Amino acid sequence: MATVIDERALDERLAKLEAARGWSPRVVSRLESLIREGDDTALFRVNPFTLAAERGLDPAEATDLLLHATAQGLFEMDWLLICPRCACAVESFAKLRAVMRQFRCPQCHNEYEAAMDDYIAIYFNISPQIAATRYQQPQALDPFDYTFHYRGVREGRRPDGALYIDSTRAALCGIEFVPPEGAASFGFTAAPGMVAGVSADTEAGFALQISGEPVTGTQPVRLAYRGDRYEPAEVPLAPGPVQLEIANPSSHRIAVAVVQFPPDAGDEFLTFDPYLTGKHLLTSQTFKSLFRSEVVGGAQGIAIRDIAILLPTSGARPRCTSASATSTPTSWSSSISTGCAKPRCAMAGPW
């Protein structure tokens, strides 16, 4: 359970939230229950659609509830660019106006063009003035929590329906923080296919091809982190025991996840459980009324693919931001560069 750190502020802001508009019975009390009873994970990146499903709320009202709660200082909005191949949160922005149009996933190295209806997701984090969670101190998280919960999102699913985060956990050979000017050791048994390494904070990754006849003796491998790559770049190995040493001569800590991939791993897109998209939010009257400056300043230049909406500009006539007006591709696949100059990393649609 998260620790409420300011009871008086919580009570005052809940009272203002209750009075902000007419709510269905017990809606605000359900949000209060979440704040008081939810653990750190439950209060980090709250998805209004998940909240609605779990607490018996109407999804539209749950969205309005979190928007009003944000306006009252109970939560903070978190705009994320999400990679559709590896579910990582490529960038996090506190405000719409900071969201980038073009982005490159540091883990799978693919480039994307963000549109309001794809790759841009909005979540709600409990305000640190209300409750303390471990996600407010990301440097203190354990390596898995940091890499896959803090630097990723939960909604991604493999083509077989399994949660991506669960599949990745099951395929892990090891995950460690490698301290500055330090080293980490990973011992595992490699299966045919590929063992790859990804780091949440750097584009550097490695891929160890595993093929040939199995061996019984341990195969030692030493890699050195060089900021944007690992050396050596390729190491052929046979199926069997591996002792992998990673040296980090840099002055900063790196997180390294070592993941086993089968030989038939494909380069596939994930599907995602419903989340709040930029398009959804920009068509929300509640968002437009509560966060007007965000709407005016933020959406210009980022397309919405499948609808045309009118956004007010500052004191001027409405401006059309339809797909045709911004010459944006009309489908996901057509907007995506699948070329990658680097070895395909572990997170590049492995399954």
Ligand SMILES: [Zn+2]
């Ligand atoms: Zn990616």
